[in-house]
Amino acid sequence: MDTQGQVRTWLLEQQDWLQEAADKLLKHGILTPKDISHLVALLKTPAGQAVPKNRSFDELTHAPVGSVLRLKSIADVEGIESLGPRAPLDFGPGNLTVIYGHNGSGKSCYTRILKKATGKARASDLKPNVFHATPAASKCTLNFELDQTADSVEWHITHPAIEQLREIDIFDSDEALHYLKSESAATYSPPIMGLFEKLAAGTDAVKDALQAEQDQLVSKLPVIPASYHETSIGKSYRSLGTLAASAVEQLLSWSSEDASSLEALNERLKTTDPASLAKQKRDTSVQLMHLINGVKKAAVAYGPAQAEIIRALRSAASEKRQIAIEGAHAKSAVLEGVGTSTWKAMWEAARAYSQIPYPGQLYPVTQDGRCVLCQQTLPPDAQQRLNNFEAFIHSRLEADAKAAELTYNETLRALPDSLTEAEVQTQCTAAALTSPEWHAALWRFWRSVGESRKALLDHEQAGLAGLIPDFTANLLILDRFAQQLTSEAAQFDQDALQFDRPKALAEKAVLEARQWVSQQSEAVRNEQQRLKDYKLLDKLKSTASSRRISTKATEISENVVTEVYVARFNKELRALGATRIQVELVKTRTSRGKVLHQLRLKAVKSGDHSPDKVLSEGERRIISLAAFLADVTDKPGVAPFIFDDPISSLDHDFEWKVACRLAELAKERQVLIFTHRLSLYGAMDDVAKKIGESWKKNNLQQMCIESFGGVSGHPAHQAVWSSSTKTANNILLDRLRDAKKAGEAAGAAAYYSLAQGICSDFRKLIERSVEDDLLFKIVVRHRRGISTDGRLPALLGITREDLHRIDDLMTKYSCFEHSQSDELPVQPPEEAELKADIESLKQWRDDLEARRKKAA
Template identity: 60%
Template sequence: MDIEENIRTWLLKQQDWLQEAADRLLKQGQLTDEDIAQLASLLKTADGQAVTRHRPLDELRHDPKDVSEIRLARIDGVAGIESLGPRKPLDFGFGNLTVVYGHNGSGKSSYTRILKKVSGKPRAMELKANVFQAPPAESKCQISYKHDGADHSSEWHIGSAPIEALRQIDIFDSDEAGHYLRGESAATYTPPAVGLFEKLAAATDKIKELLQTEQAKLTSALPVIPADYQNTEVARSYGALHTIRNVADLEALLTWTDEQAQSLNTIVERLKADDPAALAKQKRGTKTQVDQILSGLSKAFISYNADNLEAIRCLRQAAVSKRQIATEGAQVQSAILDGVGAQTWRALWEAARNYSATPYPGTPFPATEDARCILCQQELMPEAQQRLLDFESFVQGKLELDATSAEDQHKAALDLLVEAPTEQLVQTQCEASGLNDGKWKDFLWAFWSRAAAARLALLNEEVIEDAVPVGDVKEAQLVLETYRDQLQADAVQFDADALQFDRAKATTDKLGLEAKKWVSQQALAVRAEIERLNNFKTYDGWKTLANSRQISLKATDISEKVVTEAYVARFNQELRTLGATKIQVELVKTRTKSAKVLHQVRLKGAKNAQGTPETVLSEGERRIISLAAFLADVADKPGSSPFIFDDPISSLDHDFEWHVACRLVQLAKHRQVLIFTHRLSLYGAMDDVSKKEGEAWQKQHYRPMCIESYAGTSGQPADQEVWNTNTKKANNILLTRLDTARKTGDADGAAAYRALAQGICSDFRKLIERSVEEDLLNKVVLRHRRSVTTDGRLSQLQGILPEECAVIDDLMTRYSCFEHSQSQETPIVIPEAPDLKVDIERLKQWRQDLSDRRAQLAA
């Protein structure tokens, strides 16, 4: 299975949100903030967390090569940055190899620091203004470059963002050298398929950061529990709401019951009590009053519940019915008047019966023998006597007895109805029972009012209105019974307190109940906090899904094959190219971080783990190793962007220096290479090595330059000095300068002439030396070149004429005083302009004659 298919197979085993992130990266190359927000939203859903296989991910097989080209053209307009103050641009020309020479303090590193900053390098130093001058109005420079053939020029200010197109530049300086020696580094370039993991890891980190930001907004609004309650059990539960697992536990924490309220009141009373025994008596008295209320409620409910009301109605109906039957059955033949058997008549009859016992004691009613009528007191005639006996027989008959019995039962039931207390008595009962809540008085009075109304309706035989049941009082009875039992328990407790009272325990219990009450009052805040904690926990789960560890693990697996092996191979090749194979170092993979495989240079075969390249190797060895690591890292990147080297051969010997020069020229065959150096030996070596690539190549690509410092500022590009051009051109430069010095002397006097002529004489002395190396000896030996070059050159040395040597001896003798210290007793006389011109022209002619003669011999 190839790498791309391996990656595709792995991706299709991941959750949908991660697949979507990979798909967008493959299509877009990068993710916007909107993409990150959308992916975070997708991650939160069940669909986003599902594993899907519908994406083709075809872009994995596309590996577009970076063919972009960047070339630095010049830096100009430098103002307020470091000590730089160039009057002319630092122009890098059109070739691929530019060597900028300058003494220490000439501004080379300042230019490098600017380029590191504008290209956004991670170890770029902060730029500052010249500390020996007043703060500048602005700190800026102008960077000109070509991007894919198009010219660009950007004004860049200190503190502004890097120039995006220049991020491709690679820069090597002392800081980078130290980084490759001391730290871990990831390969700068990785194939797109592998780079996908770095981008995925970065994306998941951003998603996780977004989730973290959202989670951070879930701030708690839970009130802080009062300090007095901090040590209670309830406080511990309140402080550990995240441990609550179910609704029942939460409700148990937030519920505040009447029993708990009563318990708190009891404890408060106990703590206040000076005479517990008296309080026990008081509680029992209150309990008695509650029992009376309960008894009244119970009796009234028995009297006025729906069943009893219906029973009374039945008794009333029975009495009415039987009376009607008895009345209808009252057939007294001897009766003359109507109404016999009616209620009024029966009342009159019973009154007569009672009165009869007075005039006729001991005689059964009605008395008829030798008796008078007890109403009119007339003598009873036989007919009247029989009528009375008929009346009594009727009264004592079964129908009458049934009717009377039914009426008695109805009356007895009415007599058993509980009579309602007055409203004042209800108020008094509530106060005596400690039921001071107005709701109890309202409830009881409403209950008794319904009872009174029902009683009145029953007594009126429901002629005006029906009797209505008083309703169920079980709930009220249960509350009152609980209250009664609590009073009894309190009384028992006070009895116990009268004997012995544990005040400390009571105080602890009181605080616990008060804390419980306080927590119950925070119910809304607690429920909101539980919801927040649940949401917070959900975010923890989402952040776990956004962890880049699985991506890093896969990146390690892929990178081992695609990145590490190639990186190590490049490093070993660079060691060979730079002539550093004898140094016992190796590049090894250390770990993976955010899907990037990190590598580090280590000593090979070291027995002591404390030994590091930085502590064991010499300064020169460290330099060449770090250069090899740098080149292995960046040299094979696709595209074409500049390499910048700031003193790359610092601390290197001549052997390493030569290898470095050769490697830099090889780099310059394909990319722009800018070298800043203070070593003339490297300056010469670069000229020599570049010439090996052919005169045409050197002429097209090699550009030696010089910068200098003057009057407190640095970075000024200097004119090509006498030692930096070919000897023929140098001769002409000196003649031009001499003409300028002569004109200055004519205008400003001898002193002005001598000031300029002094330098001309010095440079003329250098030119004479170079004429010996390059012209007389035909460049077989050069001071700043490592090799002695004989191929095709020695033949030109045959037949050097004595007079040619004499010219050199004469000029060297007369002009040595301008380059070498002289005795103070021997004055140095600067030649007049005509005399100096003669000598310069003489050397020029000498060179021409030598060249012509050698050309004739060669022909």
Template identity: 55%
Template sequence: MQAQVDIRSWLLKQNDWLQEAADRLLKKGEIDALDVADLAALIKTPAGRKPSSHREFAELSHRHNVQDELRLIQIGEVAGIENLEPRRPLEFGSHNLSVIYGHNGSGKSSYTRILKKLSGKPRAAELKTNVFKAAPPASRCQVTSELNGQQSAHEWHVGQPLIEALRNIDIFDSDEASHYLTAESAATYIPPIVGMFEKLAVVVEQVREALAAEQAKLVTALPQMPAIYDGTPGKRFYESLGAATPTMLNGALTWQPEDESQLTGLIERLKAEDPGALAVQRRRTRAELQKVITALSGGAEAYSDQSLKAIRGLRQSAKEKRQTALEGAKIKTAELEGVGLPTWKAMWEAARAFSASPYPHDQFPVTHDQARCPLCHQTLDEQAQHRLQEFEAFVQGKLETDAKNAESLYDKALEPLSKIPTEQEITTQCEAAGLGSKEWSDYLKAFWLTASKARAALHAHEAVHPAQPVAHQAETIASLTDYQGRLDDEAAQYEADAVQFDRAQASKEKLGLEARKWITEQAAAVRAEVDRLKKSKEYDAWKALTSSRAISTKAAEVTQAAVTEAYVGRFNQELRALGAHRIQVELIKTRARNGVVLHQVRLKGAQDARTQPQGVLSEGERRIISLAAFLADVCEKPGAAPFVFDDPISSLDHEFEWAVACRLVALAQTRQVIVLTHRLSLYGILEDLARKVSDDWKSKHYRAMRIESYGGVAGHPSDQDVWNASTKKANNILLTRLTEARKAGDVGGADAYRALAQGICSEFRKLVERSVEEDLLNKVVLRHRRGIQTDGRLRAIQGIQLEDCRLIDELMTKYSCYEHSQSTEIPMFIPEETELRVDLEALSVWREQLNKRRDAAA
């Protein structure tokens, strides 16, 4: 209970996203991709990155009690996997202790490798096909299992994922032995309260991977800066965009006209071979630019709205005064209308001018008696003379004078209107003034076109349409004036360059400006990159929160009591059970990684702590220690799953072999244990120990099997043979074989009979030996058994009779030649079927009578 309280307290100090991960693990047991996405989204929020206190974590107090019982029933239909081609399934049935005997190469390890692969063991070797045969169409097998009494068949193909239902099978072989002896490993069974930390560390890693995957999509689109700009301030800025402030960024991405002018000036200065000539050229350009400014200024003033209003005012004044003069020009003696009109005035002034020729000394109009009219050259009567005098009086009168003055002012206002340059003249002016861009040419042409229209309208007295004023040019003139100033500065610079010029420094400045300009041309990409880098930094900050160090630290603290101490205790207990407690080894916690606490077997008391057990201990000692570590690791898992041992006593002496056999039988009391071995000694010991538990238990839970190889393929389960059957059953097996040998002889002759009968004779010799151990001596002493058993057995031996010994002695003598080599001078003859059957039946009858005598004596 204290552990749950401690863990809850620790969780409530963590950031909200980590609390959410733990809460989902406790509620669901596992985390899926949607959960990881939710957690990755939560860690991006301010609230998700702060501790919270609203979760109860009630699941920490729940008890987990799994009592499932899993059993392997059979492995069959093996095809295309290594050299296994069993004719029928390898069956384990309902027995708790299955012992599978087979010679080397009989397929024991191949079955083990299949079970490791399909149950998803981390050190499972890759399964191969039979390298001596053509590749099969499929590599597969079928495994039947039973969970809590319910059988299931699983067809599995090599390359497919593990069979989830068989994940809990535990397997010990040479690879596992090496792992437990040399590598750091985590305990297989972790209590749920501790396993939560391991899962939490995995979830943290998944969230980090999800964030990293999102971050990886933030691909830069920033162009590579040309190498020519290496070393410039622009290049350094370009390579450190992540540190750029908004002010720095705006400044770096702005290219002002003066920047362009400065760059152009540097280019020109560097081009120039004669700076003095360029200075003259700049002065000349400035002068031409002044003409443009002057013309533009004059045009802007002449055709401004104010000027147009002034001209219109003069026109109106002249018109009004002319009208007044016309009113005053109605002379009584005039015979025609129109006196005072402009055409009339023009004619009158023409007459005045002409009169100076015939009458150079007379004042106009000449009206003496000899005078004639300057227009019609007729003599003037008195009325005509009076009319001419009135006309002149009108012309010289005040009203006419006022009208003339007003018209003169109006005419003078029109005279100075700026002359409009042609388009070609504008183009030439722009080029001469350094305004070569089309924009300037188009701008000035548009300005003068407006002025031209206004000028035409004014000269037409706006009779058709009114004159439109031109736009204000103050800003344009200011810009041109700035340009003029720059020309002055350039001219001054060239003049200075003509005296002294640091070309290297100018080149460096030019390159720096070009780098800056290049960067401004990538403004959109640069801003996008700054945004990307900013987002990437956010991801770095989020990923920094996914460190599993705190989880590992807490896991180590909790695991020390809940896992490590228990694991070490079990290891020491297994060492004692296996008789290996005197070997100087210990299981220690080495470190924690991603919430998982790792352990390793080390030498105890070694002067050099780096010395590994595999470099000091014997092969047998290494084997027994690794077996102890394996059993300590897996025995405490909840439920009962099968244990599979492939040659567990490899390299062990008889003492350790006996201890291992005892431990295996003890394990078989509560779960299924499958032992594959090539050692007859273990085979016999396990049978003996199973009987020692009880005859009833042995009959229900002990199953002895054999697999064999033949014709290049292996894994065949074989029928019960003479060597592993009871003596009574073995006797019957030999009688059955003798019948088959006789039938073969009837068909194929003596050679066919002898080929089979010789083997029967050899097996019969071995059966006689076993009959001495198991029948005559009542199994008090057995080969391949560690001890002598007298309890309940020794009394029966007193019933042995002389006839018993004589029969055994005769049969041993008669059939020894078929088991041991003989001299070539003494030929070996195979008994006829009748003779051999008599001997076999005689041994069977003797055994039956011996048991009857002993039963009667008891």
């Protein structure tokens, strides 16, 4: 299976949130903060943690497309390092620019600006000129061309890197040291590996977002008082995360029994006479039981069942009386009301009175007797009626009526009395029911009892007796209280014999801790949720680990990264002539999707094997340069390469190889070289010429920068010795015109001041004329060898007059290049004489060139 196929198969084995991240990276190349937030939200869902198989990842086969970037100039530099150029540093239209300058001329300052502005990892912070006052601003303008579109950015040293310039690659001493000593990932790797690197970075961003969310989950659980720390409750409270939900609920429970136990413990610990307190508890318990029994008795006596019994007895008595009355009427009663209680009262009163007129005779006395009420003689029918009434009084119906009425009345008399409010208060006090709620509940009960009693005794004529409050739950509480008092009394009896105070104090601490924890119920539940959320985020962070991405990257990196990278390094070693150095580039590890490599010595048998401690300075420099070029040359797109003193510590062989390699690079892209070595300055001219005169003319630009008055970075005209001899002649004539004007304006001193320098540079130009014109560049200073390719015949055109001309001019102007006698200082020639000499050299050159062309 090809690499793309392997990656696609691997991606389809990942959770949906990671597939989503890969899909976005393949389509857009980056993950925005909004994308990261979306991935975090997706990761938290069941759908995001599922493993779908329906994505195609078509973009895996798309080739990367790069941009074309050219750096045009650095302008308007203010307040950065020692730079203070009067004009922009213009890199010209060609691909190869060599900027020469002495030490301190500002070369490295420009390099540091470019490293910082392009966002390089090892860029140092920029600062203003420490020898000048703090500037109003520290900035510059970078002009560039991206895909043939000109652009310009004013960049301040505190600004972030310029995104359009990030693809610029820069080599300097810091980069050389990094490649020599540190592990490094290839700046560019194939899109497949780039995907893994970005995917690892994306998962790290997701993990960081989860970590930030987790960091917000700060515990707000109150700290338990130190005195409770070592109790079982305190230990459980401080380890809530390990407790089951049921254990937490038990931890938060606080019952009335717990409160009573704590109160009892406090009482035990405070009392000095436990025996007396035990008696008090028992007395209180007795009073409480009296109260309980009274309530229970009243609850039964006035309960619904007993009320129904009383009503049934009342109804039975009434019914039986009615039957008796009806029986009395049946005994020849003439008037209404016979058999009623009033009638019976009258009958019994008559019976008692009858003993006065008829002592010893049975009532009623009807034979020869008179009526004891009206005292009239009783006719036979009246006698019979009275005897019938007496028989009724002693009949079964009357007896039943009396029995029913007796039972009813005795039941009413058995009803317990209700209590007054004052009596209720007295009972509460005696039973230690000090809470106003108890007094209110008991008074409500007994007041209802009194109302029911009154209604029942009034035979419910004004209305039925109401229901009394249900006191069952309260009775259970009171029963437990009574048992508690009894238990406490027994405990105080035991305490009177022997009291284990330390044990009591420990029990008290546990109960107080339980009470305190129960008061933190809301905080504990919030902490439970926080711990749950924290644990979930830990799990999600583990899911968002980049480890499996690095593992897969390691698996496929050998072919697509390491072999190619190592091959590029070995190729660069060959191009730079450094294959004899026993060094190799090896893969060390894979971190977050990036494959890391490091330079190692080959065939080391003992001791420290790091190249920086074994190789010479020049060898270290050349292999660092090879590693840098292997790293950056295969990136997509075309971006500038910038080299700051690339040949530092190199001998002339390595220097020439470097010059050739840099010129080769310049065929495809812009190469900027900062150097203080004239040898490299000349070598770049030679290698450019080898590519072709036309290419050199269109691409090579050589320039100088200089420092003056503590300020560096000034672009300067090429010196006379570094310009073509024709150009140098014209430069000197221009300078001579300026010197003449200065003399005319300010006098001879002004002229001689400038003429001194012109004479010195004219002496250098004469030397250059020997190399470039007389000897036709066969032998040139700072060049590796002698160039004879078709040039030797030109020497046949040299005449004795040419030699005398050069010798005369060298003799005349050497005094301005070398030290002069203090007694006999040589004054520069007047303007006309100096002009004639300069123009004569120009004319000689033209004549020599003409003769050679004619001879050819």
